[in-house]
Amino acid sequence: MAQLFTGFALTLQALAMLWGAAALWFRLPWSTRWRRLVVGFWLLAALALLLLGLQGYRMALAGQLGLLAGLWLWWFRLRPTHDRPWADDVVHLATGEVDGNRLTLHHVRNFEWRTRDDASVRWETRDYELDRLDSVDMVVSSWGRPGVAHVMVSFGFEGEDFVVFSVEVRRLAGERFSEMGGFFRQYELAIVATDERDAIRLRSNVRGERVSLFRILMSRSTMRSLLLAYVDEANALAHKPRFYNTITANCTTLVYAMTRSIGAGLPLDYRLLVTGQLPAYAFKVGGLWPGHSLAELEARGRIDEQARRAHDAPDFSWRIRQEVPGWEGLGGDGRPNHEAAQESP
CATH class of the missing domain: 1.20.1270 (Substrate Binding Domain Of Dnak; Chain:A; Domain 2)
Incomplete structure (x- = not known):
């Protein structure tokens, strides 16, 4: 013994x-x-x-x-900081405030990407009317590593405006991401708000990643609560920096924590840690658009080819959604049929 x-x-x-x-x-x-x-x-x-x-x-x-x-x-004396030479795409963190029915977001990224390291830099302040918020989509981007993916959430305002929130590592200029480094306090955490063309085209058109979009089954009141939870979390992060962690503070676990904070009784599941399996988890808890199998949602939700074809089209967001379950109300010209497209619970 x-x-x-x-x-x-x-x-x-x-x-x-x-x-x-x-x-x-x-x-x-x-x-x-x-x-x-x-x-x-x-x-x-x-x-x-x-x-x-x-x-x-x-x-x-x-x-x-x-x-x-x-x-x-x-x-344990290591401390996260906002004062480092950050890469251009994470040099600013999103912040926002609500005045009545109007949400104002500061530092919304709207880059025109040419390569993964070169872009026309634009940071904007944008206003959104909260009573027009009527859709939430989960965007999942993967690059060939089994079980590994990046998850973003896109909020839509009557099909005319979309803003994507992305929880990311805050890299230094010229630095590459390492999953292993994410276990060892190598990176700070960033919450970035972006134009949909920026976030999706970077991954589909520039990096050549596999990108899928899933419309989430959610009431308007819950959509609003989730959006404002993102804003609160972004404001808190801008005030007090945090370390990124591959397991405990990443693009999935933070979304899970925010969803729980607004009253959603979501169960713990290993797929919360295997980010590439998050659509299967959302399907299991009834969060994806009903009336379809998971295989059908995954097949019809694949949007990287549509994104490459749409590229600079002014109706980019509608073109990439034309075959996605929950967005069948698109007209033949790529514009929304609002009565059909807004039939969300």
């Missing part, structure tokens, strides 16, 4: 030291060369202490605990 306990303790210590190596690699603000040196020293020290522990030296355990205590002291 003693040997079993010792083996278990040494295994936990080894895993803790490996976690420490990853934390140092992803979070130290130094060059690759210096990070390699520090992580190499850390792993050598961890291996030496582990071997000493296997030989029964109690001081080895004290040495490991000392190293981990120093690491945790540094780790």
Whole structure:
């Protein structure tokens, strides 16, 4: 029994030291060369202490605990900040305020993307009439990694205006996203409001990703509550920065938390963590447009080809929705048949 306990303790210590190596690699603000040196020293020290522990030296355990205590002291003193050289597309965070029936959003991104790193930069202030809010769509973009996708929410105002909210990593200029880095406080969190052409065309037309759109079954009062929950969350984030986390603070878990905050009794499910499976979760809880199987919703909700064909068309948002369940009220000219298109509960 003693040997079993010792083996278990040494295994936990080894895993803790490996976690420490990853934390140092992803979070130290130094060059690759210096990070390699520090992580190499850390792993050598961890291996030496582990071997000493296997030989029964109690001081080895004290040495490991000392190293981990120093690491945790540094780790828990890390603080997110708004003051860094951000990439152009996340240099501003969305904020908003409500005056009666009017919502004003500041820093709405409306870029014209040429490549994934080059765009005509436009940040705008836009007004929306809340009593015209009549649709909510979930937009899911994937790029070939099993189970991994980015999820956005688009709010529609009588088919004439659409604004997309996207929970993203706040990258530095020239920095690429790493799912592993998202576990180790490498990025701050961003809530970005964008024009629909910006958010969708970036992913479908520029990055070549697979993009799907699902109309959400939701009452108008709940739509309004969800939109204002996004605004409140964005304002709070602009006031107090937070770290992005691949599991606990990402594009899915924050939406889930906001939906729960407005009274939706949504169950916990593993698919909340496997973002590519979120449509299946929404279908399971009855959140997608009724009268269709999940396979049909996924097949008819695929919009990346329509987005590439529409590209600069002024009625872009209607063109990409022409075959999507819940949007069958589109006229033959690509404009809405409002009576049919607005038959939402």
